[in-house]
Structures are given as structure tokens and as C-alpha cells.
Amino acid sequence: RGGGGAAASAACACPICLESFQDEAYLDTCFHSFCYKCICQWVKIVSTKRAEPLSSVQCPLCKTVNVSIIHGFDGESFQRHYINQDPRKRHLSHTHELISQFYSIKYITGHTSSVQQFWKQRKYLRKNIWLQTWLRQEIQALTQDENVDTIVYHIHGVIEAFMKRxxxxxxxxxxxxxxKREKFKCLLSDAARPFLLGRTERFVTEVELFLVSHLNIDAYSKVRVQRLKESTSHVSREQDVLPQDRSLEDHYLYFLGDETDCNGEI
Structure with a gap:
């Protein structure tokens, strides 16, 4: 019994400092856990022995190669510390950084007339040729990972299957x-939640808004940049036109004036 207690105690201790976990963190491939400060210190020590900046590190326990440290997990979201802190080395662009910033904006969802018309007038029957590329860019930014093909394929497949039905x-x-709208959002939430956790609800809203907009990726990004600028500066050029309580969906769709259905009819 004593041996079993010792084993259980060891399982709850950081393998580096041998103390109870403080801000428990995991390596992204092998998922061995350490104190966040301990594993960061380990990476720092290893990096001093290399001439070039590290892009990955071997686990101290199993020697598996890992590229990031996952920490701050609260059941809904987590933070990710990359071994290589230069986004350019991870092939993530300035656009990805803007998307990450955008998701930090607080917002209020609402049922706007334009969103309702999207479903009522069956505008979803228009095929969106930019959707898969937009999803990839979005998910790369949210996960801070370039290799998201499996996630994109899964989520895009769920959307395509729903639209075909x-x-x-x-x-x-x-x-x-x-x-139909409720079913769509429910299916999309279930598909995205295992990967996006606490950001799932916001992601589902963004997917719907992108589909409703019928904009290409560049045009939609410009709308977002405008929203981001207004949020950070607290100065809105549409302040005299848009009510202060206008929702994020209303704010986006203010730029859109297409009220025709999928067959071009009013």
C-alpha cells in the first residue's frame, strides 16, 4: 500500500522539480506534463547549447520532439507557448496575428434581419468558393498551428454535408x-469544439457571418480590420450612423446591402 501511495504522489509531481505541479503544462506531441516554469527553464538551458534558435525540443522523459508547450488550460481554453517565438518561422502571417487579435474583441450576438434572410431566402444554396481557404486561415490563427488540414477537412465536410441536405x-x-439555422450552428459547434474549446461559439458566429456576407476573403478581412481598429481606438467613423447597442453581426452587415435571394429575386 505504501508503494502505491508513493507512486500516486510521484504521478502528481513535476518530473523536473519533483514538487507538486504549479501551472501544469504539457508538451504538444507526447503530452508529458511539467510545471510551466520548469519546462520553460529546461528549454532555455537546452537552447544555450545550440548555435541556432530552437524550433523544437525533445521531451526530458521520452525524447519525443515537440514544437510547443500547452499551459493555462481551464477546461475551455488554453495558451500555447511555441519553442520558436518568431511567427515567421512557423509560417504564420501578419493576417493570422490580426485574426488572433480580432477574437479577443468582446461582442454581443444578435438575430439581424440580414442573417434571417440568409436562411429564409435560401441564400446558403449559393456555393461559397472561398470557404475552405477561409476556414484554414481562421483555424491556423486560432490554434497557432500551420498544419490544420485534418481539422479543416472535418469542419468543411460538416458544412458541405449540411448544405447538400x-x-x-x-x-x-x-x-x-x-x-435550419439552429441545426447548422449545433452541428458546426459539435465539429469545432474538440479543437477550439472556449472559442467555439465565437468561431461559429464568424463562420455564419462570412457565409452571409458573400464577400471574398480580402474584402471580408477589410471589414474585420475596420472593426478591430474601432475597438482598439474607441473611435467609430460610423458612430453617428450606427446605434451604440448595434451587435457585431449588425456592424458587419451594415457594409452589405444585398437583399436578393439565391435566384436573384427580391
Missing amino acids: QEKEYTSKTTPPEK
Whole structure:
């Protein structure tokens, strides 16, 4: 029994300092855990022995190569510390950094007329040729990882499958638009949550807004940059036009004036 207690105690101790975990952290490939400060110190010591900056580090326990340290996990979100702190070395662009900043903006979701018309007038039947590329850029920014093909394939597949079902049901008109929207957001949330955790709800809102906008990626990014500038500067050029309580969805869709349905009819 005594041996079992010692083993349990050891399992709750950091392998580096041999004390109880303080801000428990995990290496991203092998998932061995350490105190965050301990593993960062380990990386620092290893880096002093190399002429070039590290892009990865071997786990002190199993020697598996890892590129980042996951910490600050609270059940919904986590932080990721890359061994190589230069985003250019991780092939993440300035656009990715802007997206990450954008997701830190507080917002209020709302049911706007434009979003409702998107579902009521079946505008979702218009194929969005930019969706997969937009999803990849979005998920790369949220996960701070370049290799997201599996996640993108999964989420894009869920969206495509849903839209194809709607095409088949186009003539039946038995399901109310509100129910279709609710089902879409539920399916998308379930697909994204294992990867995006606490940012899932916001991500689902952003996906819907991108689809509603019918903008290409560059045009949509400009709308976002404007929103980011207004949030950080607290100065809005549309302040005299837009009510202060206007939702994020309203703010986006203020730039959009297309009220036609998928067949070009009013």
C-alpha cells in the first residue's frame, strides 16, 4: 500500500522539480506534463547549447520532439507557448496575428434581419468558393498551428454535408428557417469544439457571418480590420450612423446591402 501511495504522489509531481505541479503544462506531441516554469527553464538551458534558435525540443522523459508547450488550460481554453517565438518561422502571417487579435474583441450576438434572410431566402444554396481557404486561415490563427488540414477537412465536410441536405430538401419547405439555422450552428459547434474549446461559439458566429456576407476573403478581412481598429481606438467613423447597442453581426452587415435571394429575386 505504501508503494502505491508513493507512486500516486510521484504521478502528481513535476518530473523536473519533483514538487507538486504549479501551472501544469504539457508538451504538444507526447503530452508529458511539467510545471510551466520548469519546462520553460529546461528549454532555455537546452537552447544555450545550440548555435541556432530552437524550433523544437525533445521531451526530458521520452525524447519525443515537440514544437510547443500547452499551459493555462481551464477546461475551455488554453495558451500555447511555441519553442520558436518568431511567427515567421512557423509560417504564420501578419493576417493570422490580426485574426488572433480580432477574437479577443468582446461582442454581443444578435438575430439581424440580414442573417434571417440568409436562411429564409435560401441564400446558403449559393456555393461559397472561398470557404475552405477561409476556414484554414481562421483555424491556423486560432490554434497557432500551420498544419490544420485534418481539422479543416472535418469542419468543411460538416458544412458541405449540411448544405447538400438543404439542396435536397429545397422543394419540401417543411423545416422553418430558424430550425435550419439552429441545426447548422449545433452541428458546426459539435465539429469545432474538440479543437477550439472556449472559442467555439465565437468561431461559429464568424463562420455564419462570412457565409452571409458573400464577400471574398480580402474584402471580408477589410471589414474585420475596420472593426478591430474601432475597438482598439474607441473611435467609430460610423458612430453617428450606427446605434451604440448595434451587435457585431449588425456592424458587419451594415457594409452589405444585398437583399436578393439565391435566384436573384427580391
